[in-house]
Amino acid sequence: MSDVPPGDPAELVASTRAAFRTAYGVEPLLVGHAPGRVNLIGEHTDYNGGLCLPVALPHRTYVAVAPRTDGRVQISSRQRPDELWSGVLADVTPEALTGWEAYAVGVLWAMGQEGLAVPGMDALVDSTVPLGAGLSSSAALECAVAMAALGILGEKPSGARRRQLASVCMRAETEVAGAPTGGMDQTVALMAEPGSALLIDFTAETTRSVALGADAPQVLVLDTGVSHALNDGGYAARRRDCEEAARRLGVPTLRSASEANLDGLDGLDGERLVRRARHVVTEIARVSDTVSAIEDGDWQRVGRLFGDSHVSLRDDFEVSCPELDLAVEAAVSAGALGARMTGGGFGGSAIALVAPAQREQVVSAVDAAFRDTGWTPPTTLLATPSGAADLDREVG
Numbered sequence: 001m002s003d004v005p006p007g008d009p010a011e012l013v014a015s016t017r018a019a020f021r022t023a024y025g026v027e028p029l030l031v032g033h034a035p036g037r038v039n040l041i042g043e044h045t046d047y048n049g050g051l052c053l054p055v056a057l058p059h060r061t062y063v064a065v066a067p068r069t070d071g072r073v074q075i076s077s078r079q080r081p082d083e084l085w086s087g088v089l090a091d092v093t094p095e096a097l098t099g100w101e102a103y104a105v106g107v108l109w110a111m112g113q114e115g116l117a118v119p120g121m122d123a124l125v126d127s128t129v130p131l132g133a134g135l136s137s138s139a140a141l142e143c144a145v146a147m148a149a150l151g152i153l154g155e156k157p158s159g160a161r162r163r164q165l166a167s168v169c170m171r172a173e174t175e176v177a178g179a180p181t182g183g184m185d186q187t188v189a190l191m192a193e194p195g196s197a198l199l200i201d202f203t204a205e206t207t208r209s210v211a212l213g214a215d216a217p218q219v220l221v222l223d224t225g226v227s228h229a230l231n232d233g234g235y236a237a238r239r240r241d242c243e244e245a246a247r248r249l250g251v252p253t254l255r256s257a258s259e260a261n262l263d264g265l266d267g268l269d270g271e272r273l274v275r276r277a278r279h280v281v282t283e284i285a286r287v288s289d290t291v292s293a294i295e296d297g298d299w300q301r302v303g304r305l306f307g308d309s310h311v312s313l314r315d316d317f318e319v320s321c322p323e324l325d326l327a328v329e330a331a332v333s334a335g336a337l338g339a340r341m342t343g344g345g346f347g348g349s350a351i352a353l354v355a356p357a358q359r360e361q362v363v364s365a366v367d368a369a370f371r372d373t374g375w376t377p378p379t380t381l382l383a384t385p386s387g388a389a390d391l392d393r394e395v396g
């Protein structure tokens with residue numbers, strides 16, 4: 001097993017520019033780029049007004065752009081060489097966009113809805129964020145497109161504008177791509193700082209960087225290769241359960257619920273709603289505990305919290321799958337400090353917290369466990385905490 005490399009950003013900017021020249025015959029104006037993410041802890045808490053603690057990956061999506069004067073958008077991707085999307089921006093409707101362009105062109109549509117009048121443009125996408133691995137390749141694409149489009153307007157966004165862009169990108173995801181996600185992915189892609197995880201509070205609408213420190217263990221990502229889709233029903237069903245639980249408890253979101261009063265959930269589906277709500281309430285507490293443990297340098301405790309989070313997602317929230325469970329068990333048995341599924345679930349990736357000296361051993365044990373079961377071993381990558389979306393040059 002070898003790690004999926006993030007690539008060198010300067011080289012990727014240059015190769016994206018070169019591919020743009022080949023595709024469109026002119027020099028691009030600029031390149032916008034944005035990271036994928038892994039969530040350390042705080043899963044399915046964002047749409048419950050809760051806390052989460054993601055890190056931006058060094059793996060990024062790059063979008064080279066040049067404005068057009070005729071209102072047309074053309075967009076192609078090195079990951080899908082035979083597909084060029086072309087259309088007039090003013091005529092775009094959410095229903096007309098399907099597939100990957102729902103995210104890319106969807107953002108331009110959503111920017112227009114929010115009063116950010118972007119012109120037509122030619123765009124070329126390249127990415128080192130693995131697709132369909134639960135590492136938010138879609139948010140990376142949305143945020144890179146949004147940055148590039150704003151760059152065309154002569155703006156490199158500041159803090160408040162970045163928050164607005166995150167909600168614009170979420171509109172593309174929910175209203176165009178039809179994935180009713182909660183905002184964690186876009187927020188970290190636009191707000192992360194290198195070397196830190198980002199504590200996001202979805203009720204206070206605040207973010208805080210939590211430095212991981214030079215002695216932090218590594219975060220090893222294990223991509224099970226099991227396909228995961230956030231717009232095929234399971235995610236939306238969990239979200240509905242949480243909203244129903246909050247409604248029956250008489251609270252605005254499950255952020256305001258406590259474990260002690262969950263018994264108040266009755267009705268035929270009460271037992272299921274208790275488990276869903278218990279996951280959310282305990283997971284929010286685990287995020288706060290993890291931040292304290294990181295600040296104390298107590299990585300053993302962080303590892304235990306990862307383990308508790310996984311069990312809660314597996315048993316109470318029911319979003320894990322046998323491949324994720326096996327990756328987690330094998331990693332911990334081989335000496336990881338802790339491991340858990342990450343992201344929306346139903347496939348995708350697990351993360352393992354590993355001391356650098358243990359990494360090879362953990363990777364081989366997971367590899368062997370998968371081979372013994374007759375499954376293809378996970379692909380791996382290192383989640384070195386990286387920075388937020390950016391442009392390749394100054395504008396304005």
Ligand code: GLA
Pocket residue numbers: 039042043044045046047181182183184185230343344345
């Ligand atoms: C997906 C969604 C996020 C979040 C996670 C679960 O990644 O895009 O908004 O809900 O699942 O924590």
